Amino acid sequence: MLTTHPYDDDKLREECGIFGIWGAETAAAVVTLGLHALQHRGQEAAGITSFDGEAFHSHRAMGHVAGNFDKDNVIRALAGRAAIGHVRYSTTGETAMRNVQPLFAEFSTGGFAVAHNGNISNAMRLRRELNARGSIFQSTSDTEVIIHLVATSSYRGLLDRFIDALKQVEGAYSLVCLTDEGLIACRDPLGIRPLVMGRLGDAYIFASETVALDIVGATYMRTVEPGELVIVSEQGVRSLRPFAPERPRPCIFEHVYFSRPDSIVDGSSVYSVRKAIGAELARENPVDADYVVPVPDSGVPAAIGYAQESGIPFELGIIRSHYVGRTFIQPGDQVRHLGVKLKHNANSALIAGKKLVLIDDSIVRGTTSLKIVQMLREAGAREVHMRIASPPTRHSCFYGVDTPERKKLLAAQMSVAEMNQYIKADSLAFLSIEGLYRALGEAVRDEAEPQYCDACFTGAYPTRLTDQDDQEQKDQLLPSASYA
Numbered sequence: 001m002l003t004t005h006p007y008d009d010d011k012l013r014e015e016c017g018i019f020g021i022w023g024a025e026t027a028a029a030v031v032t033l034g035l036h037a038l039q040h041r042g043q044e045a046a047g048i049t050s051f052d053g054e055a056f057h058s059h060r061a062m063g064h065v066a067g068n069f070d071k072d073n074v075i076r077a078l079a080g081r082a083a084i085g086h087v088r089y090s091t092t093g094e095t096a097m098r099n100v101q102p103l104f105a106e107f108s109t110g111g112f113a114v115a116h117n118g119n120i121s122n123a124m125r126l127r128r129e130l131n132a133r134g135s136i137f138q139s140t141s142d143t144e145v146i147i148h149l150v151a152t153s154s155y156r157g158l159l160d161r162f163i164d165a166l167k168q169v170e171g172a173y174s175l176v177c178l179t180d181e182g183l184i185a186c187r188d189p190l191g192i193r194p195l196v197m198g199r200l201g202d203a204y205i206f207a208s209e210t211v212a213l214d215i216v217g218a219t220y221m222r223t224v225e226p227g228e229l230v231i232v233s234e235q236g237v238r239s240l241r242p243f244a245p246e247r248p249r250p251c252i253f254e255h256v257y258f259s260r261p262d263s264i265v266d267g268s269s270v271y272s273v274r275k276a277i278g279a280e281l282a283r284e285n286p287v288d289a290d291y292v293v294p295v296p297d298s299g300v301p302a303a304i305g306y307a308q309e310s311g312i313p314f315e316l317g318i319i320r321s322h323y324v325g326r327t328f329i330q331p332g333d334q335v336r337h338l339g340v341k342l343k344h345n346a347n348s349a350l351i352a353g354k355k356l357v358l359i360d361d362s363i364v365r366g367t368t369s370l371k372i373v374q375m376l377r378e379a380g381a382r383e384v385h386m387r388i389a390s391p392p393t394r395h396s397c398f399y400g401v402d403t404p405e406r407k408k409l410l411a412a413q414m415s416v417a418e419m420n421q422y423i424k425a426d427s428l429a430f431l432s433i434e435g436l437y438r439a440l441g442e443a444v445r446d447e448a449e450p451q452y453c454d455a456c457f458t459g460a461y462p463t464r465l466t467d468q469d470d471q472e473q474k475d476q477l478l479p480s481a482s483y484a
Contacts, residue, residue: 011257011298011361011362011364016041016042016086016087016088016089016101016115016116016117016208016400017035017038017039017040017041017042017086017087017117017207017208017209017212018038018084018085018086018115018116018117018174018175018176018195018206018207018208019031019034019035019038019084019085019086019115019176019205019206019207019208019212020083020084020085020115020176020178020183020185020205020206020207021034021082021083021084021183021200021203021204021205021206022081022082022182022183022203022204022232022233023081023082023202023203023204023232024081024082024200024201024202024203025081026075027050027078027080027081027082027083027203028048028050028057028075028078028079028080028083028085029075030083030200030203030205030216031048031050031083031084031085032048032065032069032070032075032085033215033216034085034205034207034212034213034215034216035048035065035069035085035086035087035212036065036066036215037207037209037211037212037214037215037216037260038087038207038208038209038211038212039064039065039087040260041087041089041117041208041209041258042086042087042088042089043063043064043087043089044062044063044088044089045060045061045062045063045087045088045097045099045100046060046061046063046064046065046068046069046085046086046087046088046100047059047060047061047085047086047088047100047101047102047115048060048069048078048083048084048085048086048102049078049083049084049085049102049104049113049115049178050078050079050080050082050083050178051080051082051083051111051113051178051179051180052079052080052081053080053081056104056111056113056178057077057078057079057080058078058102058104058113059074059077059078060097060100060101060102061100062097062100065087081203082178082182082183083178084102084113084114084115084176084177084178084183085102085115086100086101086102086115086116088100088101089402096140098138098139098140099139099140099141101114101115101116101141101143102114102115102178103115103139103141103143103144103147105147105150105151107150107151107158109157109158109161109179109180110158110179110180110181111178111179111180112147112150112158112177112178112179113177113178113179114143114146114147114175114176114177114178115175115176115177116142116143116146116173116174116175117173117174117175117193117194117195117208117400118171118172118173118174118188118192118193118399118400119142119171119172119173119398119399119400119401120142120143120145120146120169120170120171120172120173121170121171121172121398121399121463121464121465121466121467121468122169122170122171122464122466122467123142123145123169123171123467124467124470125466125467125470126145126149126168126169127145130145130148130149130152133152135148135151135152145169146165146166146169146175149164149165149168149169150162150164150165153165158179158181159184159231162177162184163229163240163242166186166242166243167242167243170463170464170466171188171192171398171399171400171463172188172190172192172193172251172399172400172463173186173187173188173193174186174187174188174193174194174195174208174224175187176206181233182231182232182233182234182235183204183206183231183232183233184229184230184231184232185197185206185224185229185230185232186224186228186229186230187224187225187226187227187228188226188227189226189227189243189244189245189246190226190227190246190247190248190249190250190453190462190463191225191226191227191248191249191250191266192249192250192251192399192400192453192462193208193251193399193400194208194209194223194250194251194254194259194265194266195207195208195223195224196208196209196210196213196220196221196222196223196224196264197220197221197222197223197224197230198210198213198218198219198220198221199218199219199221200216200217200218200219203218204232204237205218206224206230209259209260209263209265210263210264210265211259211260211262211263214262220264223266223267225241226246226248226250227241227242227243227245227246228240228241229241229242247449247451248451249450249451249452249453249462250265250266250452250453251399251401251452251453252436252440252452252453252454252457253390253397253401253456254266254270255268255270255273255274255277255440256274256277256361256362256389256390256436257298257361257362257390258401261274261300261301268440268441271301273439273440274301274302274305274389275301275302275304275305275308276305276438276439276440277301277302277305277389277390277431277435277436277439278301278302278303278304278305278306278307278308278309278359278389279305279306279308279309279439280305280431280435280436280438280439281302281305281306281359281387281388281389281429281431281435282305282306282307282309282310283309283435284429284431284432284435285387285429285430285431286310287357287385287387287427288355289312289354289355289356289357289383289385290312290313290354290355290356291312291313291314291315291317291350291351291354291355291356291357292306292307292310292312292313292314292315292356292357292359293315293316293317293318293351293356293357293358293359293376294314294316294318294358294359294360295318295344295358295359295360295361295372296316296318296319296320296344297320298360298361299359299360299361299389302359302361302389303359306357306359306387310357312357315347315350315351316347316350317346317347317350317351317354317356317358317376317381318344318345318346318347318372318375318376319344319345319346319347320343320344321342321343321344321345344372344375345375346375346376346378346379346381347379348379348380351376351379351380351381352379352380352381353380353381353382354381354382355381355382355383355385356376356381356383356384356385357385357387358372358373358376358384358385358386358387358425359387359388359389360386360387360388360389361388361389361390362388362389362390362393363388363392363393363410363411363419363423364393364403364409364410365408365409365410366410366419366422366423369386369423369425370422370423370424373386373423373424373425374424377424383426384425384426385425385426385427385428386420386423386425386427386428386429387428387429387430388428388429388430388431389431390430390431390436390457391430391431391432391433391436391454391457391458392411392416392419392430392457393409393411393412393456393457394406394409394411394412394456394457394459395409395412395455395456395457395458395459396409396456397455397456398461398465398467398468399453399455399463401456403456410422416428416429416430433445433454433457433458436454436457437451437452440452450462
């Protein structure tokens, strides 16, 4: 039975990564490299659309960038000096080719391709309204709503129609769009999802993370500001701000887990922030131990910070294999529990008889934490004290993160003491929300209007959740089951 999936390691998952370039020879080849750097943001599917001045060319595929786009014939077919790309992990819409981005449509004004990072929280209501007006959808992705809103807008020019469409959507989005006349990059008014701008020779690049600029040899210019549209064309570069200004609320979990540690997010080094998080965790939740051990790889920077602050030696008590395939065969229940060891194995010669501080970035369902604590005990660890480099994840995300239903979030159902009993650690503690803000350089968290979107920890959602509210109202209207 094929049961293991790359997302079975009990982590929250970003929906996708986007990359766009205007003005480069073999633009698609540059996009391919950029998508390689963003592969951690989505591993279900990838796609690239290019424009050669006359026609658009697209290639989309299930699976990783490698193997699907590292072929000469694929790159040659994606001709042109402009291209956009996308790596996907679905949070809305099924896992199917029809949902793989970039999505493309032919308007009366010409071609329009779009790649989206985020989630439109009123997409279902908009979809119903568009269907009632005659729109025919080709996918189940929330991103397609944008295409239909542009197509049905009463404005004349494409840019005005695009802005009109964006003013009707709620939620989170960073977009790169390719048209006959140029490339458009934009970010939602709260800046929930990240987007940066760079330069490679005479070409302009937009990407979800700065690491994608690094890998192609581009120079980082700046962050695309919340609510900003940047248009690049043969006439040059211009910036528009068509939305009413709002206080930004970028996703705080980009710093905790989503972004690569070698990226710069909103002006801060992700690696440095994660080390600062570990130091705050050590100050808030000290423990007497022999070694600080990270759950690799996501727990490593915070564990380094914890070790430096506490003075407890940092050691690799768990070794991770980087060669685990997408799936593997588990023939029966008797070996299914061994699955975690395909990715992680205890360094028993080091940890036997030792007291450990185990550092991880988060606990979602708790299943992997339970298995890792058990694995360390079986390897001879005398004590296992788990410390989590973020607050408890108690709420679902509706902004482009694959969060389980709230009833499946361990912290939403149990107290910290009950969670500790469940994972069978000697102790369990989380970083406070105040400690997380301190690690990000904020003296305090503004309770009335937080500086970040931290809804997964606090439930303080920064936008309306129209579709979620509609579903809850629908559920309340459903008759209760009766039993004789």
